[in-house]
Amino acid sequence: MYSLAVRQLNVWYGQQQALRNINVKFSERRISAIIGPSGCGKSTLLKSLNRLLELNENVRIEGQVLLDGEDIYAPDVDVVEVRSRIGLLAQKPFPLPMSIFDNVAYGLRLQGCSQREIAELVEAQLRAVGLWEEVKDRLKAPATRLSGGQQQRLCLARTLAVRPEILLCDESTASLDPLSARGVEELLASLRNHYTIIMVTHDIDQARRLADDVIFMWLGELIEQAPAAQFFSAPQAELTQAYLMRRIG
């Protein structure tokens, strides 16, 4: 089953084309990893999936991104609705300028949840990311006081609190120390059966550890998409083979 599909997607930054004719389907409740060298368009693809890309200046987007069959770029679509169904975990943990509790509660308040609901969901999400025991006594402290790894888990809790169906991860462990990175990675693995996760990574080994499906991109084009086992054992395209052997990229 696919909950998200990209059809004939082309993206330009000014004159420069960043994505060329991308067609891809992301399996539901699986982890899809998008890999490729820097500048290959993997982050661009990811950010086109929840319409964050259009915040950039000078960007032109053509094509369709279908969420349960509906094009999120259709003119009558409410972009706020789209973004609350497709969450994002950014590369660098970015706490909002408020307390630990308020960070997780932020999206819930936007959605108009009641105080009781918020209190319950915040605790549940903080437990889900394994942060509750560490922060339960200082929920009112500024979120910036947390360590990098804790901040990233907080950001994950904040994203999941909105209850999205799809989770986008943009190299979400890249800025963390190895131990914290492993912690976040294990969290993502544990979410595998509950969310459709689409992650961008430049770390082939991470893709190997986590991904159910792998998508390889090169210079704005999608070269190969395959189930992880097949992708790593018997890559079809020559470029993929070369990349996996670390001869290119």
Place this chain on the structure above:
Amino acid sequence: MSERIAAPIPQASIQPKSLHLKRRHLEEAVFVALMRLCMLSAAAALSMILAVILWRGIGALSIEMLLQPPRGSFYLGGGGGIANAITGSVLLASGATVASFCLATPLALYLHVYARRSRTAIWVRLTLDVLWGIPSIVYGAFGFTVMVFLGLRASLLAGMITLTLVVLPILGRTLDEVLSMAPRQLLETGFALGAMRLEIARLLLRQTLPGLFTALLLAFGRGIGDAASVLFTAGYTDNMPGGLLSPVASLPLAVFFQLSAPFPAVQERAYASALVLTIIILVISLAAHLSMHRLGRYVVR
């Protein structure tokens, strides 16, 4: 392999001996000295101004001076004080700061959250820059023309409005700069969580709160020191401020009138008034700097 790597040149000692190295050290020393000299001259300017107004004005400064309006013979050396000008100036500057803050904040937020780098934003910024550069006497003349046209006389209200026009571009542009210091990821994070643009604006305010407050205080400092814009519009009076529609005195004009008096005793009072004005601005500036840290609790750095 190893032949291709240049071997380190053996050095007799690590004392700087070579001529080239000596020259580089000298260069460094000369430029550091020059930079320190520049810093010193800025600091010296402030200390000299403070020293002069302290020296000339401290003798005339008294409780009576601070708490009483001028009596009849004040400008001939008689009793009374400048309470009329102190309250007048504080009222003028507060009104203008509040009014321009109410206009400048939505303006700056709109520039950052909605207009972003559009043509509108470019034009608005250019307009503010031009307005900033217009001398305040021009604002005063403009305010005066409008007042004459409407048949109004000099008043606290007219002074506030004119001063608002002076402060608005300064505050607008400063807030614009403050908001542009907010990390880009703040917008992205908010949007990704499903925030509307207005809710992003609120996030921006939270993130930049210390900077906003500082800008506000500095605008107040700028407003309270302006003489030319209130000269015709707020007028001058020896009475305490009596309401929005009656004229008020202000500190810069008090300094001006006292300094133009032919009596040394009155001239000393001009320095005392200048001292009061400077102390107000000094305190405000200090408060602005301190507030940066106090309000920054939740700010993401």
